[in-house]
Amino acid sequence: MTKTVRRGAALALASSVLAVLPAIPAEADALRAQEWALQAVHAQQAWRTTKGEGVTVAVLDTGVDANHPDxxxxxxxxxxxxGFGAGPGDSAWAQHGTGMASIIxxxxxxxxxxxxxxGLAPAAKVLPVRVILEDDDSERERARTEKAGALADGIRWAADHGADVINMSLGDDSESAxxxxxxxxxxxxxxxxxxxxxxxAGNGGQKGNHVSYPAAYPGVIAATAVTHLGGRARFSTxxxxxxxxxxxFDIVMADTGDGYLSGWGTSPAAAFVSGAVALIRSAHxxxxxxxIRxxxxxxxxxxxxxxRDDDYGAGLIDPAAALDAAADLKPTPQKPAPAGYATRYFGPGPTADDAEDAPVNWLPWTAGAAGLALLTAAVVLWRGRRASH
Structure with missing residues (x-):
């Protein structure tokens, strides 16, 4: 098996468990009451400045159901x-991507x-770029091998077609990553x-804590996950x-059609971070x-x-505080990426000592780098339950 095929075979969705919620009466605001995350990141305060107007977020994922009412x-x-696999109306289509788009x-x-x-940036636009299939798509294995370059192509396509932010709630944190x-x-x-x-950042916190790609590439903002109690989610890499x-954790999101899901993973965490970036880009x-990082x-x-630490990075995002701090900033050019990647690393590594002791599959970080993250971890889609609602 070639290196590219091994890489493609390991890519997986990163939302983790998505559980279908029972039907909720239209007149009830039960869903909104469950969105604890918006309060945790001070969304209401941030919305006094912007709701993401004028910003397009590219969602590199399994597709997005544009007809969901939300x-x-x-x-x-x-x-x-x-270019193949399940399509609109099929059970194995766009569930993960639709959920991420709704969080954003x-x-x-x-x-x-x-x-x-x-979502955290409810006035932003979503640009769906389908680069992977749902875990239960019958064509998933074919896509892993034949379309292993779709992620790289998707990043470039989004950059050339109006994206202001690129969200990747996906990754590879297998042993061969x-x-x-x-x-x-x-x-x-x-x-x-x-x-x-x-x-x-990856959902491998209880499965070996392997480095996840694309989260670990230089320059990427990598998101870890916290629970409603503020602690690190046990699965978070x-x-x-x-x-x-x-x-x-316990994140409510849109499902395809007109349904809703409750899910966990660093996938939704990345979507919230992309929403925060969208707010900053809208105002500045x-x-x-x-x-922005x-x-x-x-x-x-x-x-x-x-x-900072490896569990939380620098801490829980606060887009309202970031918007306030941005008011005094003057734009500066983006610094070029580090040149001359070593054979073992795509960057110099955290320290020389860490580099000597690191496993071969590590991809160290430069100061501004964070990860191209997670399509990892098993996504268990409870389609049987979904069919009953």
Whole structure:
């Protein structure tokens, strides 16, 4: 098996467990009451400045259902870089991507849009780029081998077609995970065009804690997950590339059709971080990806001792505080990526000592790098339950 095929075979969705919620009466606001994450990241305060107007977030995922009532009017035409597999109306289509899109830009529905799911940047647009299939798609294995380059192609396509932020709630944290120069080059291309790139850190916290790609590439903002109690979610991967943390447990999101899901994983955490970046880009469009990364880390809540750690990065995102801090910033050019990657690493590593002791499959981080993150971890989609609702 070639290196590329091994890499492709390991890519997996990173939402983790998505459980179908029972039907909720249209007049009830039960869903909105479950969105603890918005309160945790001070969404209401951030919305006094912006709700993401004028920003497009590319969602590199399994596709997005543009007809969901909470996303209607927000979703741009999709670019499908897989070209086969399940389609609209099939049970194995776009569930993961629709959920991530709703966390980023859901706007609710009904008169006044008082029902349904609100995303962190409800006025932002979503640009769906299909780069992977759902775990239960019958063509998934074929896609893993034949479309192993779809992620790199998707990053470049999004960068060239209006994306202001790139979200990747996906990754590879298997034992065979390794950096791909083509993916790294695509990320550097996007960063060079001034586009922040966000990825999930991985769901391997209880499964070996392997480094996850694309989360660990230089320049990526890697999101770890916290629970409603503020602690690290046990599944969340702990590594040096962690940039910030975000809610990733008991997260309500849109399902395909007009349903809803409750899920966990660093996938939703990455989507919340992308929503926060969308708010910053809306209010301050000239800031570079590096400046935005520093805003998120410098204003994060619940900072670990010493300023950061592998569990939380710099702490829980606070887009309201980041927007306040951005008011005094002047845009600066994006710094070029580090040159001359070593054979073993795509960067110099955290320290020389760490580099000597690190496993071969590690991809160390430079100061501003965070990860191209997670399509990892098993996504168990409870389709049987879904069919009964």
């Amino acid at each position: 996303l209607e009017g927000q979703v741009l035409p999709e670019q499908d870089l897989v 830009a859901g706007h609710g529905h009904g008169r006044g849009r008082e029902n349904g799911v609100l 390794h950096p791909e120069p083509r993916e790294d080059a695509a990320i550097q291309y996007a960063l060079g065009k001034g586009i922040p790139v966000v990825a999930s 702990r590594h040096w590339y962690a940039t910030v943390s975000a809610p990733g 469009p000239g800031l570079s990806p590096e400046q 520093r805003l998120l880390t410098s204003t994060a809540q619940d900072k670990p001792e010493g300023g």
